[in-house]
Amino acid sequence: MLCATASVDLPSASSAQGYVARLLINEAPFPGERGYVSEADTQAAMEAILLTLHARSVDLPKPYTREQVADTQSPNILDVITAGGVRGQVDGFYRDPQGNLATEPRVNERVNYLMGIAGQGKPGRFARLLNHAITISNQYFAGQLRVVDRYGNLTYIGTTPVTGGSYAWMTNHPKFHPRGYFVKIPDGNQGALGGNRFFTLKRID
Template identity: 50%
Template sequence: MSCRWARAAAAAAGLWVAAAAAGAEPFAALEAASTAPGYLARLLINETPFPGERGYVSEEDTKAAMLSILWVLHSRLNHIPEGYSQEQIAAIRTRNVIELITAENQCAGFHRGADGQPAADARVEERIGNLLGIANGGGTPGRFARLLTFGQGLASAYLKGGIPGADRFAGLERVERVAVTGRAYSWMTGRDCYHPGGNFIGIPDGDQGLLGGNRFFTLRKDPR
């Protein structure tokens, strides 16, 4: 985070606290982290860039990244390709998206606390607080408020039974000369040094595989 961005975040957070104390309606709000919709929303928001951060391109790009991350989670729960097990892809066997997120070494910053409940690292909550401060610190709702509201809406809609948007990778059949399963099953920071290994295949830029600063990965159709 740049010093300029940090100063802006701190100033906006102060305005948000003042507005909240005055009883003003916030432009953006998240459900409590202790709830499934609030916890899932924090993952979608934490994994994608906001204005001024590395990897940010546009609102639509960040929204597309949130949606694609949600599809990764959904596919890990419901669309395990032939030749693979859920444990191989997601390090757990479950039908619950929160258990999927908190599986060991799966989503950095998200885990089970000492009490066994879903928890997030302090840095995650600090960033969420800064984003909310900026979103609610101006006179009118802007990009930050729209992105936070989108992330929470996406999480809430999913847990009520659906994803409001298509899986852009569902029909993918080949990456270069390699036959693939279609759908994305992992995402990582979009740099060449990051790769989940094994049978994961990076989806190229030409297939919209880089969204919100994240590279998305499908699977080799014939596992090695």
């Protein structure tokens, strides 16, 4: 179903564009929420999450395999998102028993709440943030995304050689870390965005 306000047109949740847009909206903070810093910070977080999903789907550095990093052999970004079920790769985003794209009720409730705020009065921050998620999702599936990978040129974090790029994100808290070969991107490299912490991979020569 298409969700719309006077200033925001959110594609159907059953479409690839609408599904990914909802993920970006759900994973990034809005004004008044924990982790919110600024409009630019939330937009940057959305972009970094989308590029992380892309990297996990099609841009894995050797010798890493997709199954190691994303728990699936599929290069389809939707399969990467839904791998592992409800509590899998992206919490709350999964496929139902029939294979349809699905989200937990809390995701839809939050999106509807934000859409409701965005529809009140003149378009403001809420509408701009929602539209940013929609725009970059649409651009991605149209092959027209023009977002610079802020982590793409990383070669070392401290003394640890890294591949560059981001391959995971988690809530920005010291206790959360994907472990294994993932390396935390520090604040000095913009590793914390929108209440999230991003991780690159250790380079294995």
